[in-house]
Amino acid sequence: MRARMGILALPALLATLVACGNEAPQQVAQQEVPVKAEVKIAQSDLGPILVDQSGRTLYAFTKDENKSNACDADCIAVWPALTAQSEVEAKDGADTKLVSQIEESSQAVYGKWPLYYYVGDQVPGDLNGQGVDDEWFAIAPDGKLVKKTS
Structure with a gap:
């Protein structure tokens, strides 16, 4: 059961990381x-x-x-x-x-x-x-x- 919960949580974690990754170029642009x-x-x-x-x-x-x-x-x-x-x-x-x-x-x-x-x-x-x-x-x-x- 715990293994399944971890596997189910993995896509949400990846989506969060991808969303955070999209913010970095905007921050760099503001510091030009x-x-x-x-x-x-x-x-x-x-x-x-x-x-x-x-x-x-x-x-x-x-x-x-x-x-x-x-x-x-x-x-x-x-x-x-x-x-x-x-x-x-x-x-x-x-x-x-x-x-x-x-x-x-x-x-x-x-x-x-x-x-x-x-x-x-x-x-x-x-x-x-x-x-x-x-x-x-x-x-x-x-x-x-x-x-x-x-």
């Missing part, structure tokens, strides 16, 4: 690197800071050194990187000389700082990541960290 990204300067409660083309605040991680990313997988889950398939463009007051990318990851860099978003920022202009763990800071137009709080 955008073709283009822009950085610009916007006014905030901290003064002028670097934002993306949508006005979302961009942050630097103090453990990053000389255009290298020290943010591991757990970190990236909370602090997603600003990436682009093509070059990142400087607009509206951002210094073109300070904009570059890390080749192997396509992550945007401003000055010496790889750029990140904070998942706790819900709308353009939010500064919820400012000063988190005394390691995450918005970036000024000159490429220096803005260490004050709003």
